[in-house]
Structures are given as structure tokens and as C-alpha cells.
Amino acid sequence: MGRSPCCEKAHTNKGAWTKEEDQRLISYIKAHGEGCWRSLPKAAGLLRCGKSCRLRWINYLRPDLKRGNFTDEEDELIIKLHSLLGNKWSLIAGRLPGRTDNEIKNYWNTHIKRKLLSRGLDPQTHRPIGESYSDMLNSTPQRNSTSPEIAISYTNDNKGNSPNPIDSQDEANSSSVSEEVQHYPELNLELSISLPFQSNPPSANTAESKQQASFNSALTAARTPQPFFTTAVCLCCHLGFQSSQACRCQTIPNAQALR
């Protein structure tokens, strides 16, 4: 049994949005807010698929969007986040205020990929091109100023009371992680993550907290053995958030020393 289509395709417009359609969508959302995307087109008098409306709003019409070229700082941040998270564009976008996942994805595919290739780095692995996994395991760690080598410091502040199934997954993984630490005693897997530029922690049920949980779990996945991760550097510092209250360097003596 197939899934029902998200909308009646026969009577919907496709392709580029007109100014009139944009205006209809904007005024409808201003009046009624986001949500109920399936019923929105009809209510707003648009001959569009609900998904199409959502995408148009999120990627183009939202008032808080930052249009224009990416800065060098944003470039580097995207590269670093991608090295940690992979193609989790929405999570990466969550760290770049005013940027959308689609925008970042496009920018990655058109600009940053090429940038990394010109540096001799594989855009997917962020490792020097031509390096095999066994090479990675056997080689002595080498520092490269442009490669995303950081030791992930992991601190699970939610232990014990989180309803998030990720936590149990974490615990299941922890033994194998410990084994890896034994293999690589220089590996520091303590991970300290917080929302940058945010002094008040989000409440448990906000979209921000869900995204944070997702971000943390993605980072947890990223802390699988990384032989090059040899220097303990607070992630906040590595990502350029030293001034953030989230930076735990003050409480991690080793990280402070190695910053």
C-alpha cells in the first residue's frame, strides 16, 4: 500500500514562485503563523503543495534570513561542523544564525567542496586525499593546520534522567569507546557541548532543545575512534566560541593547558 501523496499534484503549480504567491504566503503566515502546511495552501489561496510552501518560507521568505555571501568565518565553521556532523545540514544550519540547511548544502556542494579539494583534502572524510583507513590507523598523528583535528571532550550532563533514547545508546556504546581509549590512550573523548551565544538553557520541550539533543547525539556518533584526534581542545574553542559561557575550558584544566 503506497503512501498517499502530500497534496493533489494535478491542481498545483510547480517551479519558480511568483511575487504574488510570495506575498500571499507571507501575509498568511504573518496572520496565522507557521504550521499546518498541508492545509495552508488552500487557506492562503495558493495553488501549491504544502511542502512547497514550507520550503519557500523556510528557505527564502523567513524574515530572519541572512542573505548574501558567506564570510570566511562562516566557511571555516561549516567545514569544522561538517567534519564533526557529516551531511547533517539542518544541524549545521542551526549553528549559523540566518542560514538555512538548503543554502548551506548548496554552498557546500558548489564552493567548500572545491576549497577542500584544493587543499588536498577529501570533502567527505576531511582527510588528505588517497589516505586509506588502515593508513589512518597505522600512521603517527600528524598535525595539519587546516584539517579538523580536535579531541572531542564528552560530558553527558543529562545522564540518568533523560527520556532521550540516545542516552541508552550512548551507554551501550561507552564500553567500546573505552576500549578505543585503551588503544589510543592519548584520545580524550570527553565531549563538552553547549549552545553558543546562549546564556539561558532552553526548556526541555523547545525546538532548540530538541535540536541541541540531536546535535549532541550527532556529535556522540562522531566520537567514534578518530586516531588523529590527539590534542585535547575544548570544542567551543575549536569552533571559535571562546567567549561563550558554554566554553568549558575554565573547568577542564587539560583543555586549558592545551588550548
Place this chain on the structure above:
DNA sequence: AACAGGGGCAACCGCCCTAGC
């Protein structure tokens, strides 16, 4: 001036996840 090729980006597609029933 005309055409071809490539790059950039908006939009679409199809799958996945989750809340609600």
C-alpha cells in the same frame, strides 16, 4: 552577436521520523 558549457541556486522528490489516534 550567437552559441555552448558550466556553475549556482531554488525547488522538487522521496524517504524517514514522530505524535496522535
Place this chain on the structure above:
DNA sequence: CGCTAGGGCGGTTGCCCCTGT
């Protein structure tokens, strides 16, 4: 517990514009 609708996400497509010939 299973099903479904709604929403979200990553990958892909296709159009438009720019540049080179």
C-alpha cells in the same frame, strides 16, 4: 501496538545566468 498524517531532511533536478569561444 499498528496505522496514518504531518512535518522534516538529504539528495537530486532543472532552470537561469555568466563566461568563454
